[in-house]
Every structure is written in structure tokens, then in C-alpha cells.
Amino acid sequence: MSADYIKHIVREDRVTWCGQPKWSYMWCFQDLTHAEMAVEQGSRLLPCKKCLAKARKAAELTEVAA
Numbered sequence: 001m002s003a004d005y006i007k008h009i010v011r012e013d014r015v016t017w018c019g020q021p022k023w024s025y026m027w028c029f030q031d032l033t034h035a036e037m038a039v040e041q042g043s044r045l046l047p048c049k050k051c052l053a054k055a056r057k058a059a060e061l062t063e064v065a066a
Helices: 032-040 049-065
Strands: 010-012
Touching: 032 049
Parallel strands: none
Antiparallel strands: none
16 A cells, blocks of 8 residues: 555644654544544555554553543
8 A cells, every 4th residue: 555545643733643743734534433434444545553553552541441
């Protein structure tokens, strides 16, 4: 898959889950649910593997703590 189709997942206002800075013109997935839906629906835009792994791990830790 071309790097043009790999998109990051936003963690905070200007940071992605894998640590890349987010610029105002940069298209990103808004959250883990948005990224997972794209994968499930066979979208051409796919989440960055590092972002996806870190976001899923954080979600698991949040569920365990609750």
C-alpha cells in the first residue's frame, strides 16, 4: 500500500498516536473508532500500524482500569 493511503490517528490537538506532529493540512483519523471502521469497511485509507497498535493498547488499559 502506498504511503499516500496510510493515515495517522489523532491523539491530541497536534500529535498522533505514533508521535508524528499533525499539521493543519494533514488528513488524519479522528479516533480509534474512526480508524477501525475504515479497516472493517475496506477503505483505501488505512491507519498507520504504529498509531493503531498504540491506540488499541491505550483503549485496553482504559477498559481494564474501569
